[in-house]
Amino acid sequence: MNINRRSVLGLGLGAAAVATLAACNSGGKNDQAVAGDVPTSGTLTVWCWDPAFNIYSMNEAAKIYQKDHPDVKVKVVETPWDDIQTKLTTLAQSGKLDQLPDIFLCQNNAFQKNVINYGDAFSDLTKGGVKFDEFPPAVVGYSTVDGANYGVPFDNGTAVQALRIDYLEQAGLTMKDFTDISWADYIERGTQLKAKTGHALISGQSGSSDLIMMMLQSAGGSLFDADGKPTIAKNDILLKSIDVLKQLQKAGLYVEVNSWDEYIRGFISGNHASALNGVWILGSVQTAKDQSGKWEITNVPKLDGIDSATNYTANGGSSWAVSAGKQPALANDFLKSTFAGSTQLYDTILPKAGALANWMPAAKSDIYQEKQAFFNNTAIYAQVVDYSAKVPKNNTGAYYYEGRDAASVAMTKILKGADPTTALDEAQKTVEFAMK
Amino acid sequence: MTTTTAARAVPSPPTDEVGRRRGLTSARRKSLTGWTFLAPATLLIVLMSFWPMFEAFLLSFRTGRGTRMRWADPWWANYTRLFDDGIFHQTLANTFMYLIVQVPVMLVLALVLAVLLNDRTMKLRGLWRTAIFLPCAVSLVSYSMVFRTMFSTDGMVNDALLALHLTDHPVNWLGNAVTARMVIVLGLLWRWTGYNMVFYLAALQNIEPSTIEAAKIDGASDFRAFWHVTVPQLRPMILLTAIMSTNGTIQLFDESWALTAGGPANGSKTMSHYLYELSFQNNPNFGYASAVSYVILLLVAVLAAIQMKVGDKRD
Numbered sequence: 001m002n003i004n005r006r007s008v009l010g011l012g013l014g015a016a017a018v019a020t021l022a023a024c025n026s027g028g029k030n031d032q033a034v035a036g037d038v039p040t041s042g043t044l045t046v047w048c049w050d051p052a053f054n055i056y057s058m059n060e061a062a063k064i065y066q067k068d069h070p071d072v073k074v075k076v077v078e079t080p081w082d083d084i085q086t087k088l089t090t091l092a093q094s095g096k097l098d099q100l101p102d103i104f105l106c107q108n109n110a111f112q113k114n115v116i117n118y119g120d121a122f123s124d125l126t127k128g129g130v131k132f133d134e135f136p137p138a139v140v141g142y143s144t145v146d147g148a149n150y151g152v153p154f155d156n157g158t159a160v161q162a163l164r165i166d167y168l169e170q171a172g173l174t175m176k177d178f179t180d181i182s183w184a185d186y187i188e189r190g191t192q193l194k195a196k197t198g199h200a201l202i203s204g205q206s207g208s209s210d211l212i213m214m215m216l217q218s219a220g221g222s223l224f225d226a227d228g229k230p231t232i233a234k235n236d237i238l239l240k241s242i243d244v245l246k247q248l249q250k251a252g253l254y255v256e257v258n259s260w261d262e263y264i265r266g267f268i269s270g271n272h273a274s275a276l277n278g279v280w281i282l283g284s285v286q287t288a289k290d291q292s293g294k295w296e297i298t299n300v301p302k303l304d305g306i307d308s309a310t311n312y313t314a315n316g317g318s319s320w321a322v323s324a325g326k327q328p329a330l331a332n333d334f335l336k337s338t339f340a341g342s343t344q345l346y347d348t349i350l351p352k353a354g355a356l357a358n359w360m361p362a363a364k365s366d367i368y369q370e371k372q373a374f375f376n377n378t379a380i381y382a383q384v385v386d387y388s389a390k391v392p393k394n395n396t397g398a399y400y401y402e403g404r405d406a407a408s409v410a411m412t413k414i415l416k417g418a419d420p421t422t423a424l425d426e427a428q429k430t431v432e433f434a435m436k
Numbered sequence: 437m438t439t440t441t442a443a444r445a446v447p448s449p450p451t452d453e454v455g456r457r458r459g460l461t462s463a464r465r466k467s468l469t470g471w472t473f474l475a476p477a478t479l480l481i482v483l484m485s486f487w488p489m490f491e492a493f494l495l496s497f498r499t500g501r502g503t504r505m506r507w508a509d510p511w512w513a514n515y516t517r518l519f520d521d522g523i524f525h526q527t528l529a530n531t532f533m534y535l536i537v538q539v540p541v542m543l544v545l546a547l548v549l550a551v552l553l554n555d556r557t558m559k560l561r562g563l564w565r566t567a568i569f570l571p572c573a574v575s576l577v578s579y580s581m582v583f584r585t586m587f588s589t590d591g592m593v594n595d596a597l598l599a600l601h602l603t604d605h606p607v608n609w610l611g612n613a614v615t616a617r618m619v620i621v622l623g624l625l626w627r628w629t630g631y632n633m634v635f636y637l638a639a640l641q642n643i644e645p646s647t648i649e650a651a652k653i654d655g656a657s658d659f660r661a662f663w664h665v666t667v668p669q670l671r672p673m674i675l676l677t678a679i680m681s682t683n684g685t686i687q688l689f690d691e692s693w694a695l696t697a698g699g700p701a702n703g704s705k706t707m708s709h710y711l712y713e714l715s716f717q718n719n720p721n722f723g724y725a726s727a728v729s730y731v732i733l734l735l736v737a738v739l740a741a742i743q744m745k746v747g748d749k750r751d
Contacts, residue, residue, distance in 0.1 A: 086716050093503060093722065113719050117502025206611045207699035258588045258610040265590075398501070398719045405713075412701040430522060434718065 033324065034128035034332040041071030042330050045101035047079040047087075053283075054105055054154065054318070057349040061338035064345050068337075072330065081107055081318075085114075092118035100323040102331040105154060108142035108317045113398040115145045122150045123322040128332040130340045138393040139358050143319045150321060152335045153358040157278040157317025158388040159214050160297045162285050164199075165376060167273040171196035179298040180311055183215075183244045186301040190253040199273040202248070203255040203266040209408040210277065210315055211254075215241035218313035219306045220392035223403035223431075228395070230403060230435070233428035238407065239421075240303050242414050249415060256415075276300060278315040279384050283354050292374045299387055312390040317358075356384055399435055406430040496726035501719050514727035524728065526702050527710045530617065530692075534706070535685045538621045543677060546629050547670070550636035551662060565637070568630040576627070580694035583623045584610065613703030616696045620704055623691055628684075632677045639673035640666070675747035679740045686736050707732055 048054040055076050062074035079087070084104055091099050100121060106114060115122050126132075126149045132140050135153050143151025163178055171193040178189065190201045204211050216222065221237030224230055232238065248254035255272065257263050266272040268288040275281050285295060299311040320339060322331040338345050339359065346362035349355040351370075357363055363385035371377040397403075406427035413423045460468075496515070499508040508514055518524055552558075553565050571579070586592045587609040594606040609615045643666060651661040667674075689708040692698055698705030707728065714725040 089716055089720055093720070095503075117504070117720060120503070206608075207697065207701065256589075256608070256611060258608075259584055261585070262588050262590065402718050405718075409701040412699070426522075433520065433522070436517075 033328040034123050034125055034322065036329040038329050038333040039327065040069060042327055043073040043075055044103060044327065044331055044334060046074060046076045046103045046105075047084050047101045048076065048105035049078060049080045049084070051078065053280075053353050053355060056353045057154070057345075057355045060348050060352075061334070061342070061345050064342050065334050065338055072334070074334075077101065079104075081105075085110060088114060088118065088121065092121045097121055097323065098325055100325050102323060102325065102327055103335070104321055104323065105318050106143075106151065106321045108139070108153075108157065108319055109396050109400050109404075111143045111151055111319060111321070112145055112396050113400060114321075115143070115150050116398045121323055123324045123328040123332065125149045125152065125322060125332055125335075128329075128336060130332070130336045134340070134360050135358050136360070136389050136391060138314065138391040139317065139319075139388070141393045142317070142396060143321070151319030152339050153317070153319045154339060154355075155280065155316075155318050156356040156358050156384070156388055157280070157314040158356075158384050158391055159218075159277060159300050159313045159315055160279050160282065160380075160384060160387070161274060161276045161300045162267075162282060162295050162297045163274045164270075164291070164294055165296050166294045167193060167197050167199055175296050175298055178301075181301050182304045182309075183247075183301045184304045187247055187251055187253065190248075191251055193273060194252060197273065199271065200255045201253045201272060201274045202276050203257050203263055203272055205260060205263055206256045206258055207408050207412055209404055209411055212238070212241045212245060212407065212411055213404065214276075214300065214313045214315050215244060215303060217392060217394045218300060218311070219303050219309040220394065221308075222395040223407060224395045224397045224399065226395055228397040228399070230399070230428055230431040232403065232407060232410070232431060233425045234421075235424065237303065237306055237308075238424065240306055242411055242420060244303065245411070246415060278317065279356055280316060280354075282380070286354075286374050293376050295374060296376050296378055297380050297383060308392070310390065310392055312387050312392070314388075314391045350381060356381060356388075358388065360385075360389070399431060402434040403431050406434075492726045492729060495723055496730050498723040499721075500723065501721055505723060508723065514724045515731075517724060518727065518731060523702060523705075523710060524707070527705050527707045530702075530704060531686055531688060531706045533617060534621060534624065534688060535682060538624050539678070539681045539685055541621075542625050542629050542681065543632060543674065545625065546632035546677070547636055547667075547674075549629065550633045550640060551666065553633070554637060554640045565634075569634055570630065571627050572631040574627070576690035577694045579627055580623065580691050583619060583626075584695050587619050610696055611700055613700055616700065616704045620691045620695055623695060624685070624688075628681065632681065635673050635677050636670060639670050643669045671747065675743060678743050678747065682739050682743065683736050686732060686739070 046058050048058055050056075055078060058074065058076050062076075065072060065074070084106070088100070088104070091097060097120060126147075130149070130152055132149050139153045139156070140149065143149060143153070161178065163175065165175065168174060168177070173189055173193060178186070181189075194200060202211070216237055219237045219240075221235065221241075223232055223235075223238070245254065249256070255266065257266060264284050267275045267285065268291075270288075270291070275285055282297070285291075300313060302309040302311045320335055322328050322335065341359075343362050343365050346355070346357040346359065347365050347367050350357070350367055362368075363382070368381045368385060369379050370381070372380050409430070410418075410420075410423040410427040414420050495505075497508055497511045498505045499513060500506050549568060553561060553568070555561075558564070588594075589606045589608055589611075591609075593609065594603075597603045598606065607615065609619050647669070648661050648665050651665045652658075656664070687708050688706045689712065692704060692706040692709040693712070696704040698709050711725050711728045711732070714721050714728065
């Protein structure tokens, strides 16, 4: 039998069955637990996913915490994000919350959805002593529900525009021509660059709305309002963003690719002259060792004709969540003393893993001012930290993924020639239906 | 499935005398032994498969996100919701497109290959058979990713087409709904044709060669002998493969997930892919997801029943 195919239905049915078990759980607040006495010993289990990045950072944090708390052990279990989401969903639905780890990393865009649905699984960290005002408000916003904080921000999703300076030079342009500009300027200068060098500037995965979402947030726009109602139809900022993308495509500056590998290949092969994404994309940029010294970064273009437009936005990023399970007080103290309180930690993980602090006091460290050889001896980390404080806040809410997917469908249709207003109206209806 | 296994495991009533000494007829005793062997598996299937299915059925009458579930009002609301769900309609249409295009082509191809490879005079027969069967030993996700790479804009297929001057500019295979579905159908054909061929090969071993010889002596051409003698004898196997393929295609997930990611604009997304999104990617709506899974179950059951009605000529 075609076991693999059948198992999918089995999975759906099985997981669905699990849901009935705990169908009566009510959402509750766990805001007292983190403020309790902190035990001096114990083992903290952590789920996160990238050995070169967040797992490495967590292990370094453990070393720092253990200096003062020698009896506390940290056990990191490598778990891909998709698995964390699936496990969290199944465990929370079936009420087996004791099987969650003490700490897990959660994508910022999925944070509110999970807290709203599975409030029982999360510890409210508001009264735990973490100084949330030491993080950029846009970043803290992802893990804040009804004014309560549920996450300690980890990875910084601030958007950067990385450009090949050698290509710019060939076209008689400089980094200045791409800094603090609007998309109209971008198209003009990009066209000049393409005419002289033959290189397109950026690419995006077909059906992925990353670029649109970044443009939207750069002007403080969201797919939802503060009450969580979808604002896709008649959303001027969204319309403008899709229009910009259409112009970029028409001018041949934006190239659509089909997979993530193809996207990465686009710039590391020297085919595309730039990469525009969350700062974490620089990790991939730097895999092109032969291009050392040929890259620099700057902020992103802003939308024309929109009052709230800025040159700053974000994509991705994640925050640490403390499960309500066994040792919330210890887990909270651990995060408070490391990711929200140790300059030393960020000084270690920045050069080794490229993990950029969201925690603002860390950015004062000298290490952020160090010039990076790959980026033509510019202090890119100081630049990014500067951008990150200026990123406008956006609303994600519980239906972020539905909204994003509906917007991508609309975007794909519009790029193929559909009427923008109709396509966005349809997307609005799709999301409203999903919310019914 | 369970019934056929049961029928096989319970031996036919024998007539020896040994059993009577203990007050049980031998037939009963053997029957009991059979049921004892069956019991553990049956129990496990009931517990791990049927009970969750029953629970899911109940769940399909509940509504709410995450753990905040309540009984739907009216209780069939999740099922009527399906009628208004544009994405569900699209995934249903996509899935049926795969079914209608891919299954007949695959089964005919498998049958032709099986007959060709059943030729006793063919050289390297084992090698060909293995080569054609081998794709189904490949994991679904791996082959999906290989196909995605092959059909990417700068992939092997476009390189080949450009080199042969069949096209001037690369085709965006996965960026266009029609071609994206075509790539999935191609992938399915590559992955499953050999699998079905093996069933036909096995069935062909049971066909008495003299029946075909007799037809040929009576003056039948190769094709007529195949169509009027071989195919009718393969009927039970054709029925089996048709039901299995229908079942598999309606539940198609991996290709939609890993090859095209459902795109562009939901153009190649399958029902199971949508079901997964409803449960684990979107704001979890398990009640509605269960209703979708029951519709899939119903479709599989109805189609299998029709096929058995049409295809099974045993009385």
